[in-house]
Amino acid sequence: MLSRLVLLASLTFAVVQADEPIFVDGATGFSSGWENWSWSTNFTFGSTAIPGRSSLLVSSDAYAGFSLYDETPFNNNYAGMRFDFASAAPQQVQWYLQSTTSGGQSAQITLDTFSSSINANSFTTITINFADLPPNGGLLGNDTWNRLNFQALGSGATYSIDNFSLITDIVVPPLFLSAEPLGQNLIAATTQGAVDLTQLKVTLNNSTIAITNHTTYVPVDSPASSITYFTLGSSFAAGTLLITAGNTTFNYTIPAVQYGSITTGNQRPINPHIYGVNFPTSASYIEHLGVTISRWGGNAETAYNPFGDFTNAGNDWYFENRANDDGSADSWIEWVEGAGSDTMVAIPALDWVAKDSTSYSYPATIYPNQESFDPYNANAGDGMYPNGSWVPPLPQTNVYTPWNMSLASKWLTGLVHKPTIVTVDNEMEIASSTHQDMHPNNIGYDEELARMVNTSVMAKAALPNALVAAPSTCAWWFYWTSAIGYTDNAAHNNIDWLPWFL
Numbered sequence: 001m002l003s004r005l006v007l008l009a010s011l012t013f014a015v016v017q018a019d020e021p022i023f024v025d026g027a028t029g030f031s032s033g034w035e036n037w038s039w040s041t042n043f044t045f046g047s048t049a050i051p052g053r054s055s056l057l058v059s060s061d062a063y064a065g066f067s068l069y070d071e072t073p074f075n076n077n078y079a080g081m082r083f084d085f086a087s088a089a090p091q092q093v094q095w096y097l098q099s100t101t102s103g104g105q106s107a108q109i110t111l112d113t114f115s116s117s118i119n120a121n122s123f124t125t126i127t128i129n130f131a132d133l134p135p136n137g138g139l140l141g142n143d144t145w146n147r148l149n150f151q152a153l154g155s156g157a158t159y160s161i162d163n164f165s166l167i168t169d170i171v172v173p174p175l176f177l178s179a180e181p182l183g184q185n186l187i188a189a190t191t192q193g194a195v196d197l198t199q200l201k202v203t204l205n206n207s208t209i210a211i212t213n214h215t216t217y218v219p220v221d222s223p224a225s226s227i228t229y230f231t232l233g234s235s236f237a238a239g240t241l242l243i244t245a246g247n248t249t250f251n252y253t254i255p256a257v258q259y260g261s262i263t264t265g266n267q268r269p270i271n272p273h274i275y276g277v278n279f280p281t282s283a284s285y286i287e288h289l290g291v292t293i294s295r296w297g298g299n300a301e302t303a304y305n306p307f308g309d310f311t312n313a314g315n316d317w318y319f320e321n322r323a324n325d326d327g328s329a330d331s332w333i334e335w336v337e338g339a340g341s342d343t344m345v346a347i348p349a350l351d352w353v354a355k356d357s358t359s360y361s362y363p364a365t366i367y368p369n370q371e372s373f374d375p376y377n378a379n380a381g382d383g384m385y386p387n388g389s390w391v392p393p394l395p396q397t398n399v400y401t402p403w404n405m406s407l408a409s410k411w412l413t414g415l416v417h418k419p420t421i422v423t424v425d426n427e428m429e430i431a432s433s434t435h436q437d438m439h440p441n442n443i444g445y446d447e448e449l450a451r452m453v454n455t456s457v458m459a460k461a462a463l464p465n466a467l468v469a470a471p472s473t474c475a476w477w478f479y480w481t482s483a484i485g486y487t488d489n490a491a492h493n494n495i496d497w498l499p500w501f502l
Helices: 004-012 283-289 329-338 405-414 428-434 445-462 486-490 497-501
Strands: 020-023 034-036 039-047 055-070 080-086 093-098 124-129 147-152 157-167 175-182 186-192 201-204 207-209 211-217 226-232 239-245 248-254 276-278 293-296 310-312 321-323 342-347 352-354 377-381 400-402 421-424 467-469
Touching (some): 310 352, 405 445, 421 445
Parallel strands (some): 293 342, 342 421, 421 467
Antiparallel strands (some): 055 147, 055 157, 201 207, 201 239, 239 248
């Protein structure tokens, strides 16, 4: 019998076709419709490295990839992927999917995560369940998936692969994964597959406790396992609790009741905005988790140009401009608030924002001796010499366009959808590191305060109903001092940064 997971997968992934082979044993090429988009990678078709097989032998340089493009996007039409794999170092190969249409990318997962038995001398069959992705049973997001990647990490990789295909059905064995007591008379059982819930039995001190009803909950973001809450006909008491579920027994010692008192006179409500996340992935994510505030913020938002939706993540990724991952702030606010969450938006507060989606600050043609280069763009460097010192930045206008409070006001007043809260930039105090190409000098007390006050005054004028939050800092350390260090404290009457700021 197909598992509950397969039934769920058939709904989530809209299975409408048979398995799609990509490469089969003995083939001299890839299946029709699949193009080779690999980089710095060599293939040997018909390899006999694994006895008895005529497989594909792959050899990739450091950070190079075996990559295949599907001319017809496979989207979310399959339950998963299956292939035979052999390697002495599966931890050096990561698997992921991409959409060249939307720019979306799945989680990058090393092959050793899928199986601990992978070895160099024989094939291990790997099944990747798109509804149960490691490490936490996540669900592959909906997208126009059309590119499959096996990318080597820093040591490069050589491996054999055979018989890989997209598959429509995955049968998950029914198992009780856990069962434990909750509260006064509840048992919470985590299961996978189509378990027979009537198999769960409960005894307390050798006496059977009746189960009066149960409710099953399937998490929308990790549907590979479900949680069932069983209500017992009587309350727990001190003693030995045995929960038998299928072939598994869970044993608990229930302690005697301990009595105490709780003083309730000094009660304060929890601010609802404590339940927030940064860049929620979807409306269903917000609704499922009950997210009360969603943040548009991070290193890339320091360089966000709303008049083109360009950005630059700075030191996070080779100081390269790109199209903003989340589109426009206005449209983001619209769908996030439509899902029931308030919004918090970071306002760029330095002097520059990305001018386009293609420029980068440290080209190898000018600075060839850098510590590392983008594995996907060999000309874009990390701005650092091998000895750990920074490369002198080129003129900011190579990559950025000027930004000021007049432009910020134009952006905010033009928003159709207004944020609940705005923050003054993101981790401004470490901009000389994260955005060294934009602001190479350390930011001290006076500069940070001036930028925060100027941005806040502008924001309140542009968005009188929005709250303004500052400082948006990276760590407790910068509540005490600045990137300049304690000489900056000394120059300000030896007062720590935050009390001085307030």
